[in-house]
Amino acid sequence: AKRYDVVIVGGGSAGIACAASILKRRPDISLAIIEPSETHYYQPGWTLVGAGVFQPEATRRPMASVIPKGAEWLRQEALALHPDEQAVELADGSRIAYRGLVVAAGIKLDWNAIPGLAGTLGEHGVTSNYRYDLAPYTRDLVQTLRNGVALFTQPPMPIKCAGAPQKAMYLSCHAWEREDCLGAIDVEFHNAGAALFGVADYVPALMRYIERYGIDLRLGSTLIEVDGPGRRAVFRQGAGERSQTCERRFDMLHAVPPQVAPDFIANSALADATGFVAVDPATLAHPRWPNVFALGDVAGTSNAKTAAAARKQAPVVAVNLLAVLDSTLPWATYDGYGSCPLTVERGRIVLAEFGYGGKLLPSFPSWLLDGRRPTRRAWFLKDRLLPPIYWRGMLKGREWLAAPGRRDDEQ
Ligand code: FAD
Structure with a gap:
């Protein structure tokens, strides 16, 4: 079986952001992304498509255009995960091996x-x-x-x-x-x-x-x-x-x-009782296999399942996975941040931003943008700023506003 330093399952928001973050930190690492879809979607834009504000085409790009330079794209489905053998089974029957695995296969509708x-x-x-x-x-x-x-x-x-x-x-x-x-x-x-x-x-x-x-x-x-x-x-x-x-x-x-969790995840040894991937809520490492991480919607964490959460999780997984590959301990922590821009009318948004336990984690001081009130500023953020932040920032490993926390911060 071909062996990579890092294998990422899923080329959605979380998988691509994490791949970019890892390669930005270590450009010469061998990294494969397993992803069957030819198209990458910016799903947060679909609310505005439904409202006639965005054209549908603005929310999709060819997968080939978002796969980071230096990553190898394996255009097929992952069928099964074998953490004891450090291997992933693919739809064509082949297997690939990894030193570190990142699961980012999303949620099943x-x-x-x-x-x-x-x-x-x-x-x-x-x-x-x-x-x-x-x-x-x-x-x-x-x-x-x-x-x-x-x-x-x-x-x-x-x-x-x-x-x-x-x-x-x-x-x-x-x-x-x-x-x-x-x-x-x-x-x-x-x-x-x-x-x-x-x-x-x-x-x-x-x-x-x-x-x-x-x-x-x-x-x-x-x-x-x-x-x-x-x-x-x-x-x-x-x-x-x-x-x-x-x-x-x-x-x-x-x-x-x-x-629900995707079937091949729910049926795997990595799943928790709910079917999602069991991970430490702070380090996003699997409790049993320390070289396995999960982020995005497939992670069994209690944060709001959003692209905003994946944006903050990606550098945490990148830092911690590289630490594990270097035989040191993971130190970066995720606070459960997620964001939900509630479009209450065309032109105004209530910007919910919160972490684990419902703790409010606003990105802006309240004089600039109070997320508990409907504001035009939050609409401007969603309508004009977040799409370029997504395509040009998050998917490229440019980690604006997403510096990971440190273990020591909390002690
Ligand atoms: P996805 O982006 O869904 O990607 C999962 C990927 O895994 C897919 O590309 C899929 O093809 C691949 N995959 C699946 N199975 C396999 C397999 N077996 N092998 C290999 N690959 C596989 N978030 C916000 O932050 N703000 C918002 O305003 C917002 N609004 C939303 C509105 C709507 C209508 C929807 C649907 C979502 C919204 N979200 C929003 C949520 C956001 O889109 C998701 O949380 C985010 O896409 C999660 O990223 P992910 O990578 O975990 O999953």
Whole structure:
């Protein structure tokens, strides 16, 4: 088997950022990225595609253009991980060996977990910003709907970018408000969770938009079945014996699928009880195999699963993996930072930034940008600054605002 110093599984936000970070620190290392997709996506842009602000094409680039110089791209799927043998099995049956492994395979969108949903996506008013090809359909539906019932759903956690289901809703409502037809549309938010947003500091600002747009907020309500042609959605409300099902007719349904660890991860020795990769929350090293790391959505950590989190995790994994290859101890630490820019209206954002335990970790002093209030500055950041920061900074190993913490800082 061919052997590399570092093998990275997944060429998404986390995998590419981490590869770039490692190669920036050590350009002569041998590094392979296993990634079957020919296209790299900037998924945070899909919310704005759904709102008609970004063109879909602005959120994708050829994978070849984001693979860092010095990395070898293996264009196929990883099938199985063998940490004891320090090897990865590929789809063509071959094996490659590594000294250090980085798992960055993302999260699986489980469309099939909701009967009727997969087959009707993109038709009958059923859409989702969680897929590149469907986000433009959200935009089209919002532009044509002038009265009726619009349902927005959020599945149980964990999901990537937990704010995205409601972002789609607020931007749709704002468009209808501007068209003066919001009053003729019944908007419902069916959220499987018990709170509008997981960090309480941001809830008051969001609740004001729920009220302004006249949204019927249904907490603890989970989408369990969709009939596209019949335009019916079924929800389970509450849990356990006292749960009830409720059926709603709709003209538009923005659905977000349940999300789970990729199968080959859940079935591997690296998985924790939830199926995601077990890692130390600070060093991102696997507790049993110290030369194995995970970052991004596939990591079994409690941070908000966002590209913003991957931006901060990438240098932590790079530093610690190189330390392990040099037979020293990992010293860089990750504080759980994640960010969720909640697009409450076109032109204003509530910028949630927080770490482990819901601790607020704002990037800016509050006089410059108070994330708990809707601001135009935060919209400018999302609309104009974050895309170039992503493509030209994060994916290139330029670590603006992402210096890793140190073990000693916390002691
Ligand atoms: P991904 O970027 O999904 O990449 C995973 C990669 O692994 C893919 O390229 C895939 O092909 C590859 N892969 C999968 N299986 C295998 C295999 N077996 N072998 C090899 N490769 C494999 N984040 C923010 O920071 N801010 C936002 O505003 C924001 N909004 C979002 C809105 C939406 C609608 C969505 C869907 C996401 C949003 N996110 C946001 C979340 C962000 O996109 C993800 O958290 C981020 O992409 C995670 O990076 P990742 O590399 O872990 O996963």
